[in-house]
Amino acid sequence: MRKNLYVLKFGGTSLGNVKRIEEVAKIITSYIKRRINIVVVVSAMGDTTDRLIKLAKKINPYPSERELDMLISTGEQVSGALLAMALHKKGLPALSLTAPQVGIITDTSHMKAKILKIKTKKIEKELRDDKIIIVTGFQGMTPEKEITTLGRGGSDLSAVALAVALKADRCEIYTDVEGIFTADPRLVPQARKIDCITFDEMLELASCGAQVLQTRAVEVAKKFNLPICVRSSFTKKEGTIVMERKTLIEEPVVRGITLATDEVKITICNVPDRPGIAAVIFEAIANRGINVDMIVQNVSHKKVTDISFTVGKQDAHKALDIVKRIAKEIRANRVIFDEDVAKVSIVGVGMRSHSGVASRVFKVLASHKINIEMISTSEINISCIIKKKEGGKAVRALHKAFELDKK
Amino acid sequence: MRKNLYVLKFGGTSLGNVKRIEEVAKIITSYIKRRINIVVVVSAMGDTTDRLIKLAKKINPYPSERELDMLISTGEQVSGALLAMALHKKGLPALSLTAPQVGIITDTSHMKAKILKIKTKKIEKELRDDKIIIVTGFQGMTPEKEITTLGRGGSDLSAVALAVALKADRCEIYTDVEGIFTADPRLVPQARKIDCITFDEMLELASCGAQVLQTRAVEVAKKFNLPICVRSSFTKKEGTIVMERKTLIEEPVVRGITLATDEVKITICNVPDRPGIAAVIFEAIANRGINVDMIVQNVSHKKVTDISFTVGKQDAHKALDIVKRIAKEIRANRVIFDEDVAKVSIVGVGMRSHSGVASRVFKVLASHKINIEMISTSEINISCIIKKKEGGKAVRALHKAFELDKK
Numbered sequence: 001m002r003k004n005l006y007v008l009k010f011g012g013t014s015l016g017n018v019k020r021i022e023e024v025a026k027i028i029t030s031y032i033k034r035r036i037n038i039v040v041v042v043s044a045m046g047d048t049t050d051r052l053i054k055l056a057k058k059i060n061p062y063p064s065e066r067e068l069d070m071l072i073s074t075g076e077q078v079s080g081a082l083l084a085m086a087l088h089k090k091g092l093p094a095l096s097l098t099a100p101q102v103g104i105i106t107d108t109s110h111m112k113a114k115i116l117k118i119k120t121k122k123i124e125k126e127l128r129d130d131k132i133i134i135v136t137g138f139q140g141m142t143p144e145k146e147i148t149t150l151g152r153g154g155s156d157l158s159a160v161a162l163a164v165a166l167k168a169d170r171c172e173i174y175t176d177v178e179g180i181f182t183a184d185p186r187l188v189p190q191a192r193k194i195d196c197i198t199f200d201e202m203l204e205l206a207s208c209g210a211q212v213l214q215t216r217a218v219e220v221a222k223k224f225n226l227p228i229c230v231r232s233s234f235t236k237k238e239g240t241i242v243m244e245r246k247t248l249i250e251e252p253v254v255r256g257i258t259l260a261t262d263e264v265k266i267t268i269c270n271v272p273d274r275p276g277i278a279a280v281i282f283e284a285i286a287n288r289g290i291n292v293d294m295i296v297q298n299v300s301h302k303k304v305t306d307i308s309f310t311v312g313k314q315d316a317h318k319a320l321d322i323v324k325r326i327a328k329e330i331r332a333n334r335v336i337f338d339e340d341v342a343k344v345s346i347v348g349v350g351m352r353s354h355s356g357v358a359s360r361v362f363k364v365l366a367s368h369k370i371n372i373e374m375i376s377t378s379e380i381n382i383s384c385i386i387k388k389k390e391g392g393k394a395v396r397a398l399h400k401a402f403e404l405d406k407k
Numbered sequence: 408m409r410k411n412l413y414v415l416k417f418g419g420t421s422l423g424n425v426k427r428i429e430e431v432a433k434i435i436t437s438y439i440k441r442r443i444n445i446v447v448v449v450s451a452m453g454d455t456t457d458r459l460i461k462l463a464k465k466i467n468p469y470p471s472e473r474e475l476d477m478l479i480s481t482g483e484q485v486s487g488a489l490l491a492m493a494l495h496k497k498g499l500p501a502l503s504l505t506a507p508q509v510g511i512i513t514d515t516s517h518m519k520a521k522i523l524k525i526k527t528k529k530i531e532k533e534l535r536d537d538k539i540i541i542v543t544g545f546q547g548m549t550p551e552k553e554i555t556t557l558g559r560g561g562s563d564l565s566a567v568a569l570a571v572a573l574k575a576d577r578c579e580i581y582t583d584v585e586g587i588f589t590a591d592p593r594l595v596p597q598a599r600k601i602d603c604i605t606f607d608e609m610l611e612l613a614s615c616g617a618q619v620l621q622t623r624a625v626e627v628a629k630k631f632n633l634p635i636c637v638r639s640s641f642t643k644k645e646g647t648i649v650m651e652r653k654t655l656i657e658e659p660v661v662r663g664i665t666l667a668t669d670e671v672k673i674t675i676c677n678v679p680d681r682p683g684i685a686a687v688i689f690e691a692i693a694n695r696g697i698n699v700d701m702i703v704q705n706v707s708h709k710k711v712t713d714i715s716f717t718v719g720k721q722d723a724h725k726a727l728d729i730v731k732r733i734a735k736e737i738r739a740n741r742v743i744f745d746e747d748v749a750k751v752s753i754v755g756v757g758m759r760s761h762s763g764v765a766s767r768v769f770k771v772l773a774s775h776k777i778n779i780e781m782i783s784t785s786e787i788n789i790s791c792i793i794k795k796k797e798g799g800k801a802v803r804a805l806h807k808a809f810e811l812d813k814k
Contacts, residue, residue: 018462018465018466021466022466052485055425055489056488056489056492058425059425059428059429059489059492059493059496060492060493060495060496063492063495064491064492064495066502067488067489067491067492067495067503068488070484070487070488070491070503070505071484071485071488071489073484074481074484074485077477077478077480077481078459078478078481080477081463081474081475081477081478082462082463082466082474082478084471084474084477085463085466085467085470085471085474086466086467088467088470088471088474089466089467095473096474096477098477098554100507101552101554145508146508147505147508
């Protein structure tokens with residue numbers, strides 16, 4: 001009998017080819033040698049999912065989401081079976097299971113399903129027989145046996161949800177980066193790996209463009225207080241632990257800086273300043289399933305105001321159509337659409353108890369002649385919309401100013 | 408409401424790429440226009456299955472059959488989803504279902520599972536809603552929800568078994584040839600397409616090397632008297648109907664000629680001629696799961712005899728090992744292994760009532776100076792083992808002698 005239970009998740013790059021799958025089998029072997037029970041969650045190999053979606057769109061530019069789920073859920077099944085074979089070759093008793101076989105039950109929202117329940121009986125039985133269980137990430141099954149997927153990065157969520165359901169001791173997310181960094185190392189060569197970060201900081205970083213961990217996965221981990229370790233399958237280095245705040249000792253003011261360039265800014269000018277107008281606009285947008293990121297409305301002059309917001313590029317034109325229609329209805333006289341924007345965000349729980357962080361951000365940007373177009377702040381996050389071409393410069397300047405390159 | 412119900416099966420070549428899938432959607436549309444209910448059974452696209460098996464063997468030369476089934480069953484799921492999308496584009500309400508979703512229940516023999524039961528509730532419900540149902544062929548699920556596959560050509564079996572379970576009016580197997588031919592057209596340019604053939608003849612042809620229809624599928628169709636139509640998805644020509652004998656009007660003596668070059672001949676010389684010796688040999692071979700094709704034992708001289716048999720190439724060395732061991736035990740003094748053989752078979756229910764067919768076969772071969780090494784006959788089949796290089800010549804000579812090129 002092995003002691004403890006870890007859930008390990010391996011992403012697409014970690015399983016990108018035969019050699020990588022063999023490396024992953026090696027990593028798993030090291031846990032088994034330490035007599036740890038293992039449940040592995042796998043993504044599809046490399047760019048399989050994108051390749052399948054491309055194939056689908058060749059046949060039908062608007063494929064049904066239900067059939068897309070049937071199609072793309074095959075990717076994880078392939079990598080799961082191959083990983084099982086690689087473990088067998090090492091003499092280890094592995095068993096791959098699809099999410100439907102496990103009983104990962106979701107709602108019926110294809111392509112972005114929510115997990116309702118995870119049945120643990122099958123996995124627990126196989127673990128008692130000392131099996132290494134491999135589960136297809138990213139997918140689930142409705143109570144009516146329809147196959148669903150959980151949306152981009154959904155394998156992270158599968159891993160965290162399985163770890164919670166199985167009361168695992170730990171959840172380790174193996175990826176192609178060494179952990180969470182103070183900024184994107186491609187933008188800031190001095191960026192440092194963070195050893196320990198809180199759930200809240202990770203959530204802000206994730207929603208501000210750090211694409212290492214899926215936001216929903218972090219939310220679930222936070223809710224059930226499950227520590228996550230993010231680490232690389234390409235090195236043996238320790239990764240980043242994402243955990244509750246109280247257990248952290250050091251607590252810097254600023255934890256990390258992110259840059260998002262996949263949003264557009266839409267401004268409605270001269271909106272009549274009366275109660276309920278914002279609700280009308282953003283309800284109409286929400287009804288179309290569009291997520292709005294930043295919303296800024298300033299004080300009004302002469303009973304009119306400007307409302308700006310940002311949305312993801314993929315939803316930009318849908319949002320613009322809605323806004324133009326409403327602008328007409330409420331007699332707002334102009335809508336501005338701006339794709340040339342970047343959002344730079346600094347995140348850290350330490351901000352809560354440190355005043356002056358925002359003004360320092362603005363001063364740093366000003367001293368580099370970077371104009372700020374929109375500002376939005378929360379307790380642990382300051383985000384500024386700037387011109388796209390100044391994104392890299394802004395991140396480097398702030399990284400230096402807040403001394404994130406120093407331990 | 409549509410009337411009638413047809414089960415259509417499309418093979419890998421018929422679904423080989425985007426263009427082919429669109430062609431298949433067109434074919435299906437023509438049935439819908441005739442107000443026929445359709446259940447489609449799909450194979451994996453092109454060489455997907457072989458490609459996946461090759462990938463598996465790169466990781467593990469002896470992959471577990473259970474994990475192979477997990478792996479290769481993804482192929483049909485992909486083609487099913489893509490075909491559904493192609494039908495949606497034509498405005499048709501299609502729905503792809505995996506065999507486990509339908510409830511195609513099999514035993515637990517991975518890679519060669521037998522269908523135990525097909526649940527029809529889900530399909531019948533969707534058919535009542537005028538849906539076109541697409542089912543992944545080649546696969547099933549054990550009562551314990553393990554994924555299984557039915558062995559090579561298993562999609563034919565899926566189609567026939569579904570047609571039987573759903574009490575379909577007809578089962579049409581779409582493939583890359585126009586039907587069943589009197590001989591392989593690549594060997595015999597004069598080969599003619601057969602319009603109508605009995606189940607028994609088809610079974611003999613299939614087991615003698617005509618690889619158009621899977622043998623097990625024909626057996627099930629015969630058992631339940633379900634007519635099968637074999638036709639090409641590349642042309643609009645009528646195919647071949649496989650059906651019960653009594654409904655055929657014309658009944659030629661010889662229906663078709665096949666050539667099999669994937670067998671080897673093993674001979675045990677000087678076997679003591681006492682009861683039970685053959686049983687010892689062939690029981691040992693059967694216990695290793697090897698299918699023996701022809702077995703010939705002649706009268707004995709001086710209380711010893713020679714026993715020859717043929718097995719598929721893939722099992723040749725396993726069979727040889729067993730035979731060598733037994734030959735030693737029973738003091739048979741020699742084992743001959745011959746890979747340079749071909750089996751030419753002529754098949755036709757008309758043989759039952761026509762004498763002299765065998766002698767005519769032998770005469771034709773002799774007149775072409777083709778030596779016969781083994782002979783085996785059944786009611787409707789005469790098979791001869793000859794030298795491999797003379798296979799093509801033998802088929803052409805017999806095809807001409809029995810006038811199969813004439814209507």
